[in-house]
Amino acid sequence: MMRVPDLVACAAQALRANPLRSALTALGVIIGVSSVVAMVALGTGAQLQVQNSINSLGSNLLIVVPGAAQSGGVRIAVGAGGRDTLSLSDADAISQIDGVSAVAPSQRGVAQIVANGANWNTQIQGVTPAYIIARDWSVSEGRMFDDNEERQARKEVLLGQTVVSNLFPNTDPIGQNIRISGGSYQVIGVLAAKGQTGFQDQDDIVLAPLTTVKRRISGRTGRADTVSQISVKAASEGELGRIQQDVTMLLEQRHHTQGPDDDFNVQNLASIAQTAQQTTQVFTYLLGGISAVSLLVGGIGIMNIMLVSVTERTREIGLRKALGARQGDILRQFGLEAVTLSVAGGVIGLLLGILGAWLMTSLFNLPLVIAPANAGLAIAFSGFVGVVFGAYPAWRAARLDPIEALRRE
Amino acid sequence: MDALITASDLVKLYKMGDETVRALDGVSFAIPRGAYCAIVGPSGSGKSTLMNILGGLDTPSTGRIVIDGADIGALDDATLAEFRNRTIGFVFQSFNLLARQTALENVELPMIYAGIDPKMRRERAAELLTRVGLGQRLGHKPTQLSGGQQQRVAIARALAGEPALLLADEPTGALDTHTGQEILQLFADLNREGATVVLVTHDLDVAAAARRTIEMRDGRIVGDHANEANAA
Numbered sequence: 092m093m094r095v096p097d098l099v100a101c102a103a104q105a106l107r108a109n110p111l112r113s114a115l116t117a118l119g120v121i122i123g124v125s126s127v128v129a130m131v132a133l134g135t136g137a138q139l140q141v142q143n144s145i146n147s148l149g150s151n152l153l154i155v156v157p158g159a160a161q162s163g164g165v166r167i168a169v170g171a172g173g174r175d176t177l178s179l180s181d182a183d184a185i186s187q188i189d190g191v192s193a194v195a196p197s198q199r200g201v202a203q204i205v206a207n208g209a210n211w212n213t214q215i216q217g218v219t220p221a222y223i224i225a226r227d228w229s230v231s232e233g234r235m236f237d238d239n240e241e242r243q244a245r246k247e248v249l250l251g252q253t254v255v256s257n258l259f260p261n262t263d264p265i266g267q268n269i270r271i272s273g274g275s276y277q278v279i280g281v282l283a284a285k286g287q288t289g290f291q292d293q294d295d296i297v298l299a300p301l302t303t304v305k306r307r308i309s310g311r312t313g314r315a316d317t318v319s320q321i322s323v324k325a326a327s328e329g330e331l332g333r334i335q336q337d338v339t340m341l342l343e344q345r346h347h348t349q350g351p352d353d354d355f356n357v358q359n360l361a362s363i364a365q366t367a368q369q370t371t372q373v374f375t376y377l378l379g380g381i382s383a384v385s386l387l388v389g390g391i392g393i394m395n396i397m398l399v400s401v402t403e404r405t406r407e408i409g410l411r412k413a414l415g416a417r418q419g420d421i422l423r424q425f426g427l428e429a430v431t432l433s434v435a436g437g438v439i440g441l442l443l444g445i446l447g448a449w450l451m452t453s454l455f456n457l458p459l460v461i462a463p464a465n466a467g468l469a470i471a472f473s474g475f476v477g478v479v480f481g482a483y484p485a486w487r488a489a490r491l492d493p494i495e496a497l498r499r500e
Numbered sequence: 501m502d503a504l505i506t507a508s509d510l511v512k513l514y515k516m517g518d519e520t521v522r523a524l525d526g527v528s529f530a531i532p533r534g535a536y537c538a539i540v541g542p543s544g545s546g547k548s549t550l551m552n553i554l555g556g557l558d559t560p561s562t563g564r565i566v567i568d569g570a571d572i573g574a575l576d577d578a579t580l581a582e583f584r585n586r587t588i589g590f591v592f593q594s595f596n597l598l599a600r601q602t603a604l605e606n607v608e609l610p611m612i613y614a615g616i617d618p619k620m621r622r623e624r625a626a627e628l629l630t631r632v633g634l635g636q637r638l639g640h641k642p643t644q645l646s647g648g649q650q651q652r653v654a655i656a657r658a659l660a661g662e663p664a665l666l667l668a669d670e671p672t673g674a675l676d677t678h679t680g681q682e683i684l685q686l687f688a689d690l691n692r693e694g695a696t697v698v699l700v701t702h703d704l705d706v707a708a709a710a711r712r713t714i715e716m717r718d719g720r721i722v723g724d725h726a727n728e729a730n731a732a
Contacts (some may be wrong), residue, residue, distance in 0.1 A: 108600050319656045410596045413557060415585020415613040416663070417578050493557050497596070 093420045102427040105400075116396045119475065120436025121443060124469050128444025129451060131465055132381045134375025136448075136457035141371050143373050143458075145294065145364040147285045149226040151192075154358045155185070155321040155342070175317035176354040181345060182321045188337045192326040195222035196318040199300055200309030206269035213254055214427025215271065215297045216238045217304025222283075225322040228298075233265045233280030241300040244307070249280040251296035271297075272308055310366060328361065335359050389436065390476040397429050397484035401491075408488050408492055409496025422489035429481020430474055436475025441466055504696050505531040505554065510563035512549050512719075523549040524560065525719035530697065533664075534693040536730070538699040540705035541716035548669070551657070551700040555667050556584045568664040571674060574684055587656030591672035595650045597642040603629055604638040604652045612661045627654040632686060649680035655686060658694075666690065666697045684709040688730075705724050 157176040182196035198217035203210055212318045220235055236247050248269065255264055273449070275423045278298065285293040299308070305315060325331045325337060338357050346354055401408070407422060445461055452459045512524040524546045531537050542548045552558035553565060559573045560581075566572070568587050575583060584590075597606045607625035616624075629638055632652040634645075636678050650673060658666055668687065672680030688709065691697045699710055707713045711730045715723030 094615055094617070097618075101612075104600065123592055359674070406596070407598060410598070411613070412581065413555065413584060413590050413596075414610040414657070415581055417581040417613075419578070420581075420613060494552050497592070 093416075098420075099425055102422050102431055105404075105428055106431060107250040110303040112396060116393055117432050117436035117439070119389030119392035120386065120433045120473050121389075121440040123382065123389040123476075124437045124440025124473050125442075125444035125447055126382035126385055127379055127472075128461070128466070128469050129447035130378035131375060131442070131460065132448030132461050133455075134378050135370065135452050135460045135462070135465075136452045137273065137455075138368060138371040139458050139460055141363060141367045144286070145360060145367060147227070148360055149322065149324065150291055150347060151325040152225065152227075152360045153323040153325065153330055153331065153338060154360065155181075155323060155338060156356050156358065157319070157354060158356050165368060175319070176346065177321055179316045179318060181342060182318065182384050184341055184345060185321060185323055185338055188334060188341065190326050190334055191323055193221045193225040193322075193324040195219055195225040195322040195324075196301060196354045197222055197320050198304050198309055198317075199319045202271050202297075202308055203298065204254070204269050204271050206267065208261070209258050211254060211257045213251075213295050213297055215304060215308055216250075217301040217308070218298050219301050220469070222298065224321065225324040228285070229283040230280045230297055231283040232263075233278070235298075236300055237278055241302055243300075244302040244323045244332075245300055246276040246307075247279045247300065247301060248276045248335070249282055249298040249477050250278055251282050251298075252284040253292050253295040254297055263426065271299075274307055280327055295394060328357065331359055331361055342496075360437040386476060388471070390433070393429050393432055393477060394480035394484060396432075397425060397481055397486070400428070401425065401484050401488045404488075405491060407492050409493045409499070412491070412493035413497060418489040421491075424483045425485035425488045426481050427480070430477035433473045433477030433481070434470065437470045440473065441469050502529045502533050504533045504535070505529075505565070505567050505698075507565040508563060510550070510553065510560045510565055512553065512558070513547070514560045514631040516660060522719050524553075524563075525715075526552065527563070527719070529714060529721060529724065530695070533696055534691070534694060536645075536688065536697045536699075536711045538701060538710035538713045539716060540700055540701055540704060540713055541709040544718075545716040546715050547700050549719075551667065551669055551698075553685050554665070554698060555590060556580050581613075585610055586661055587664045589663035589666045590713055591651070591658050591668035592655050593673040595642070595647075595654045595674070597650055597653055597657075599642050602641055603645065603656075606642070606653055607657045607660055610657060614661060622659065623729065625656070628659050630651065631659075632656045633713050636691045646683060647678075651675060651679075651683050652686065655683070655690075659690070664696060666695050667692045667700070668697065669698065670702070670706075672703070673701075680706070721724050 132422055141455060155177060176328050181194055182194050185191060186194040193220060200215045201212070202215050202216065203212050219241055220238055223230065223235055230249065233249070235249065240247060250264055258269065259267065264281060268275050269278060282294070282296070282298070323334065325334050335357050343349060343353060344356050411421060448461060449459055507526045507530070510524045510527040511522065514521045514529050514634065529584070539550060549558065553560055554567065556572055564571065564573060570583050570587065570728060572714065598609070604622065604625050607628055608621045611621040626638055628718055632655055634649060634656070636653055637645060637649065641677065642653070647655065648650050672683055675683060687699070687701065698732060701707055708727060709730065710727060712726050714721055
């Protein structure tokens with residue numbers, strides 16, 4: 092019986108005898124594994140990015156906007172250009188629904204802000220204090236205005252990080268005054284950063300009391316009690332679906348509409364998140380699958396070279412058999428050569444794949460996610476490729492007739 | 501005398517297309533331990549087939565051959581491999597050394613398949629190479645050795661498993677006459693030290709070096725005589 096270290100030495104010696112050929116053979120697997128690793132990491136990163144940005148809008152969140160619902164909620168009508176069909180009393184009614192923890196009506200406006208001699212165009216959300224709870228904002232400096240200040244239409248604002256960095260790059264904005272549409276407003280708080288959602292910078296925002304925005308900034312043209320959006324936060328994720336139905340039924344009653352006639356749309360962010368995640372997951376599988384094809388090609392390369400090698404070394408195989416090598420010894424030697432090539436290719440491919448994933452994710456500004464399980468899987472799969480594609484050449488070698496083999500030139 | 505090899509009525513048939521060739525056609529003989537025997541005959545006489553069967557590389561179609569207690573026809577593939585490893589020492593016409601390995605590593609090869617540990621292997625290989633006169637060439641590759649030296653490495657390799665039978669197939673066929681004589685002398689010396697040697701050749705001059713000659717023609721033994729000149 093051949094000792095394992097001798098078996099390994101035999102295989103290693105054979106591979107070292109033709110270094111260039113071994114390297115080129117492993118290259119097929121290197122390319123396959125590295126592209127699988129890089130593509131899956133890229134896909135997973137994109138998936139995480141989408142997930143994070145949707146989560147950052149607020150957890151357990153329903154958003155009610157004016158406009159007709161489309162089948163499956165794919166088309167999302169935005170209130171800005173649509174009819175003002177939602178009112179403050181709708182919001183009050185929704186807050187009576189069981190399981191709702193926060194309801195925040197808001198009015199969106201666009202305005203130019205002037206401060207410190209600099210201009211900045213941004214969106215102004217007129218909100219009630221519940222908004223920061225419903226949308227998971229946190230106040231990093233200063234404070235949020237309270238219900239009283241909101242009702243009194245105080246000229247107070249909170250600034251998002253992007254606004255702060257553009258208007259107050261070097262000074263503390265708290266207590267400073269800014270001008271919006273000709274009026275003067277005091278900065279009472281700064282919001283903690285949330286980051287990007289897709290193409291939108293969430294931190295490019297100014298929060299002001301809803302009444303203030305309605306009266307002084309955007310509400311001049313519309314009715315006094317309409318809002319552009321109502322954010323509804325559920326107490327628990329499990330109740331989101333039920334609350335979505337309740338909100339829809341309630342608003343249908345209040346608006347006297349039914350099904351396709353609805354002049355509002357209740358969006359469930361959890362289901363949008365799920366759809367987005369499924370989409371990116373499909374992309375991940377697709378990218379990984381295409382890359383796996385190159386791994387298959389790498390495996391065929393190994394098989395090809397191993398068959399050539401068996402033919403070239405026929406005489407050596409015959410000699411080894413004459414000297415007492417069993418079929419199993421020959422099978423293991425050639426099998427090990429193939430597996431060594433593929434696993435070495437797998438390890439190098441993994442390292443290159445991680446490097447490639449790092450380059451691509453930093454290029455696209457995505458989080459870099461390499462699950463250890465995926466890395467292990469890549470190595471295991473390359474080993475599997477070696478076994479599968481090395482098996483036939485090794486079997487051919489083992490089955491060679493020593494008499495014929497020794498006679499071969 | 502104790503018979504190392506007992507062959508009775510060996511027949512080996514090959515199918516060549518529609519024709520059946522009788523490579524061996526009822527061969528019976530016995531070779532005692534310690535013999536130095538040449539099997540001679542022209543090509544097609546069946547001597548190569550007989551050598552393959554003696555070496556455990558092939559099995560007879562019918563008949564029975566027992567070598568060192570092993571019935572060759574009854575062994576399975578793995579046992580046959582073990583038999584070749586332990587009982588037979590092969591010497592080939594074209595040496596069949598592994599070009600990438602040193603003389604020492606080439607001699608170690610059969611011991612690797614016997615599962616002997618590296619330290620013992622190396623010591624024994626060095627001893628054997630010294631025995632065949634290559635004590636100074638342990639680290640040389642085959643390409644750095646002359647034909648005669650390569651055949652000596654091959655003989656050392658054949659001796660590695662302490663085989664019951666040293667089986668040489670035209671061992672001088674690739675060597676010049678002088679070097680060939682030296683190799684034959686080495687076989688004679690090994691035989692004197694107790695090794696059983698069987699030489700397979702078509703060359704009567706080579707056969708004359710042995711103490712007994714078995715002559716083959718058309719798959720049959722046509723002559724079997726002792727060479728008085730070489731009597732021990």
